[in-house]
């Protein structure tokens with residue numbers, strides 16, 4: 584993943600404070616580093632085969648189930664679900 588692309592995608596969502604942008608970027612980074620799917624939290628697994636469409640350059644690898652879900656939503660609504668709405672980031676702790 585590229586930190587800049589992730590930050591740009593999060594800021595582009597337009598509804599997050601800078602603190603939350605930084606927290607979400609860190610959360611994604613930690614999940615990737617621990618080999619979990621950063622979108623749904625599945626894993627750990629060596630490497631995820633699909634690239635998320637949520638960043639401009641597809642720099643975040645996600646699991647097949649998430650990739651399929653992104654594609655279905657994109658086809659039916661014309662919009663890729665934003666990074667900021669990923670289940671892992673919006674989990675209540």
Ligand SMILES: [Zn+2]
Pocket residue numbers: 620621622623624625645646647648649
């Ligand atoms: Zn996933």
